[in-house]
Every structure is written in C-alpha cells, then in structure tokens.
Amino acid sequence: MTMKLNCDLGESFGSWKMGLDSMAMQHIDQANIACGFHAGDPLWMTKTLALAAENGVEVGAHPGYPDLVGFGRRSMKCSAAEIQSLVMYQMSALDGMARSQDLEMTYVKPHGALYNDMMADEFVRSNIMQAVANYYRPVRLVLQATPESATHREEAAKLGLEVAFEAFADRCYDDDGKLLSRAKEGAVHTKEKMLAQVQQLVDKSTVTTISGHELTLDVDTLCVHGDNEAGVRSIEAIREMLAK
Secondary structure, three states, X not given: OOOEEEEEEOOOEOOEOOOOHHXXXXXXXEEEEEOOOOOXXXXXXXXXXXXXXXXXXXXXXXXXXXXXXXXXXXXXXXXXXXXXXXXXXXXXXXXXXXXXXXXXXXEXXXXXXXXXXXXXXXXXXXXXXXXXXXXXXXXXXXXXXXXXXXXXXXXXXXXXXXXXXXXXXXXXXXXXXXXOOOOOOOOEOOHHHHHHHHHHHHHHOEEEOOOOOEEEOOOOEEEEOOOOHXXXXXXXXXXXXXXX
C-alpha cells in the first residue's frame, strides 16, 4: 500500500497559536489548511501556504462549520444551499490565496463535525459533493475509508467528481468502519497502538476494530496530527515506516 500523509494545519487564530505547523510540514505530503470558519484566519492561511511551498507539500482546503468557539466540532442544521455555499466559499478563499503564492489547491477535506456529518448523513454528503463538483475546475474530495467506500465512489462518479479515501493513524475504529466516538474509552490510540495500526495498514490494508474484527480499507492517504512535539515525533516514525 502506498499512502500519503495528511495533516490539519493553519488552525491558529489571531494571537492564539495552535499546533507545530513548521515542524509537522517537514514530514507530510498534504496540508489540510483551515479556511477561517472553524479555525485559522487570512494571515495564518498565508503563513501556512508559504510553509507548504517551502516544503513542497500539496495543499487542500479544510472547510468546517462556521463555529470558531466550538472549533467546528458541533453539528449545525444547514440547508442544502447553506452547505454548498459554505464549502464553496472556503474553497474559493484558500484557492485564491494559494494561487497568489504559485500554489494550487488540489483537494478538499472537510473538518470536524462537517466531516463526521458527511460520512453519516447522505444529505450532507451529497451537498458537499455537489459543491466540490460545481467548482470551476476539478478538485478531489477526501472522505473516510469505510466498507461503504465503493458506494461513495459511485455517488461521486455520478457528479464527475474524483474522490480519495483516508484512514486515521491514531483513532480506534468501530465495527461499522466509522471512528469510535471520542466520548468512549480508547477512542484515541496510544503511540504504540497507533504505530501498530499503521503497520497493519501497510502490511494487510486492514485495521482491527474495537471488538477485535479485522476491517479491510482502501486507503489513499493517512491522517496524522502535529499538535505537539510528541505528535511530530510520531509523524516522523510513521514516515520512516512508510519509507521501508
């Protein structure tokens, strides 16, 4: 299995700093850059894009619900038009700023509750897909790799939309292929379990669920986190693992 590494970055806001972007950027392939709705602001978007350019990292829009206080982790009841517009707006913002630095936004990966709602609710997913498909040029949409990935690919194909599927290095999986809720014990892996899960993905294209079942996943990209120095060291270890 050949997997890229992606990381959520550019989530600082004003004088509040989030994550170790400059350190994480050195070890990843794809930067999911916050677009100002759940985190980030124009200045931090500019800085993060410059870091990506410096490190030769592919950039993607990381749109979320308009929820700075809740960091985009709270679901919002939005109409079809609202979902499409908020995704399109955030894509356009990052795309324009990227072009000004001779970069190209190549994909979109929703954030937090918007991502979870996309995977659980066909209404939300279809409207996110429609927004990305309606963009003025082709852009990929990143979804979570699950047993339903073939169905999701078919949904996207009807709109002429290219998709990529991701797994999560540090998250435990439920038996249905979704991520185990953070409210439940064991939802986030220790470093040892995380590295073991990545190795299993590399060797067998599977993860072991919370109840011990092996789940086969078709994975294009692996989500890692660089929120602190321990997280960055984990990214380094995963990068070495994938290079073998």
